[in-house]
Every structure is written in C-alpha cells, then in structure tokens.
Amino acid sequence: MNNNKVKNGTMDLSVISIFGAFWYIPIFTVIYITLFLIFGAEELDNLSYFSMGSNSNRIFMLVMGIIIGSSFIKWAIGLGMTRKQFYKANMYSGAVMALTLTITMVIISLIIGLLPFAGTEHINQQLEMHPGMNLLAIISMVYLAYLAGTLIGTGFYRNGWFGALGIIITIFCSAFPEAMDSVIVNAFGLPSGAGTFITVIALIFALIVMNYYFVKDIVIKI
C-alpha cells in the first residue's frame, strides 16, 4: 500500500508536469518556427530546435519544480501520504519528466529539422562526448533544473529564508557546472562536456539530499 502511494504520487505529479508540457512544447515550437521565419537561420546562428529546446526545457522544469514543490505537499498529506513518500514521488516524477521531455524534444527536432528554414547546429552546449553521453548530460541538466525548482518551491512554502537559500543554490547550480568543465577536462584529459556532466551529477545528488531536508518536518499550512 505504501509503495503504491509513491507510485500513484509519481504518476500524478508526472501527469501535472505533462499537462504543463502540453502547453509549453507547442508554444515553444511556434516561437522557434516564427523566429526562424522572421529572422532566418543565419541570424540565429543556425541553432537547431533541440539545441534551443534543451535550454528552455531547463527553464520549464525549473518552473514546474517551483509549482510542484510549493503547491502539492498539502495535497499529498491530505491524501494520506507521508512527507517522505511525497519527496520520493517528486524526485521520481522529476526524473521521469526530464527523460520524457528531452526525448520528446529529440523526436520533434527530427521532424522540425526537415523544414528547409530550420537550424541544424547543436552549438549551445559544449558537449563533445559520445552522443549518448551528450544526451544523458542534457537530461541530467534538465533534471537538475527541476530539483533546483522544487528546492525554491518547498523553501518558500517553509519560509522566506529557505526560499532565498533555494534561489542562491539555483544560481550556483546554473553557473558551477560550466565553470568546472575546463578544470575537470584539463585535470583528467576528458572530452569537453565531461566536466559539466560530472559536476551536474554531483549537484543532482547534493540537491536530492537537500530536497529531503527541505521537505522533512515541513509544516502544512491551513
């Protein structure tokens, strides 16, 4: 019964994010096509749909994280879930969404790429690893954004100080991986992007732990 609650919670939170994605993806696609029709591919550095999308995916997931982190804890407790069960469901659903959203973007990118005016360059990510690893790195970055979002959302639900701490951690998480890339790459002789990927994975673990401490003993407001 308890595992079912985590499963149900994961499913329901994912459905909420998917519902949000049903709005986000078409709007983003329309914006991408419109920009390329108005300005032309060269003006926009021939940026591919996927390349532009992976950046906006992070923003979308950050926002979803804030919404779910701040608005659904009371819902979960009301349904008889523990804080820990909600936390697990939230972490799982973020991972599911990061994967689903990125793969959806890849598929749409293949279709959009067929349009004559669309960009084809994947130039905004300094990722020069194996394509599979690059994809994994992009999924991880999207997941990291979600974790940062839930940290902000849960933080502000707790109180302003935790919310502010969540914002600081988010800013740190958005800048730190790229800054660490050259350091790790040069130190270990790895391909470009490996440093970012390793740092992102380390930050994901750190934020998973932090999210638990933000949710643990949180007071439900009425």
Added chain:
Amino acid sequence: MGNVEFKNVDLKIKKENILTDINLKFEPGRVYGLLGRNGAGKTTLLSLIATYRKVTKGMLTVDGQDPYENADIMPLVDFLHPEDYSEESETVEDYLQLAKRYKPSFDMGYALSLLNEYNIDMKKKMMELSQGQQAAVDASMGLATMSPVVLFDEVTNGMDAPSREKFYSQVLNAKNRENRVIVLSTHIVSEMDYLFDEVVVIHHGQVLVDEPVDEFLDRGYQVTGSIEDVDEFTRDKKVVNTRTLGPTSAVSILGSPSKEDEKMFDSGRLSYSSMRLQDLFINLTED
C-alpha cells in the same frame, strides 16, 4: 482501532505556547464536539492528529502509534477543513476517483449516495461549485473515505441550512453504521449539540472541558416562566443567560436545583429544562 490519545502534549510555535498540557482521548464509536473561541487552538489540535505539524512535547498516538510520518497510520486519519477551490479545475468525479486511488477503504457508492443528497453535478469542476457545494463535497468525502478517524473542522462553512441539516443526519447515520472517531469542530454550537456524545472545550490552548455531553449539561439548567417568578427564583443564583419574550423569561443557571427549587417546578409556575450547550460554552469561555 482508531483510538486517538494526547498525553501531556504541548505545542510551541516561535516560542509561543499554542497548546499546553493537552490530555485527551478520542474513542471509536463516538462523536466529539470540539468547541472553543476563535484562536483557542481547535484547528491546531486537529492538525496535530493529521500530522500537519509535530508536537513539541508529550505524546500523541493514533491506534497506539505516533502518527507523524507513519505511513501505516496517516491514511487512517482524514482531516477536512475549509479549502480554497477557486483554482481547482478537477471535476467532482475526478476528485472522488483520486480519493479512491489513494484511500483503498474509500466507498464510492456511499460517496455518490451522500453527494446525491446535495444534488451536486458530478461533471462540474470544483471551482465552478458554490462554497456551500464545495463544503458538501468535502463533508461527503470525509464520511466516504471510511477512515477510522475523521476530523471535521468548520466543514459546514458556507452550507445553507438545509444542507447543514443533511450533513448532520449523515453524521448520525455514519456513527451508527461504522465504529470510528468523528470529531466536529464548530462555532455553530446550537445546531450541532445533539450530535455530540462528548464535549471538549479548548480555551487559550488548554483543555477546559472533556466530558460526556450529558455530564456537561448537568453543570446547569434552564428555567422558564413569567418574568417576575423567574426574577425571584434567580435572586441568589448564577445566571449565565437571559432571554425574554413578552411576559415570559427563560434563564440559564449554573449549578443544580435544590429540593426547594424542585418544589417550585412542581407548582407549575416555573418549568425546568436542560441547560443549552451554547450557554454553558459561552459562560465557560468568557474571560
């Protein structure tokens, strides 16, 4: 199953004592009236049982176990309180399905029959319902989850009088058909007093009264008669409430009538009845 017990429970929020030395026991098969002035701590007390927050000191148990973050105990408790559904786009039907998925004991047939009494359109979104209808959905959900502990906090807020009457009869039916703890926290004392088996009065974060409703009402009595007779009768008594209508007066008096008083009642000049719960409550919680 479903005993709720507070043992010397304290709750502090930001160094302020919200609840102090709470000792209470809620037993299955009984309806408890939780009364108190605004800010007395009623909602906070219920929120502790629902694990919305943690007790600062003492021990709170549900079914013999600490309910806080207890995955086996938390589903046994339902806490219904006024909610803001102004942005809730789910339909009533979705809402019931959600409850069914998370609460295996949820009785869908029972929920539908309860909601049917309020004539609620199941296809309507929660945000499209009136405040009273939303309250009726909450009230029905609380009963239909079949949880052993159901806490209703001002759940009739927004309901019109006929809906409130329906809810009261549903509570009585629920009490008769299932063995569970039902706690009703309310300000509408005069309407709900007949539902209570026991009364708990919270005042300034402390338990002022915790006793069966009959015992509580024995703390006083009510006398009705002509204004002159009543005035004479109450000369040396503690009157807590007086109502007059034309030449007739009705007073609520603390204490028990003496043998001499009883003779007055036998004479037919004054009539005796039980104290009104609301009068006692107001008197007890006056600062």
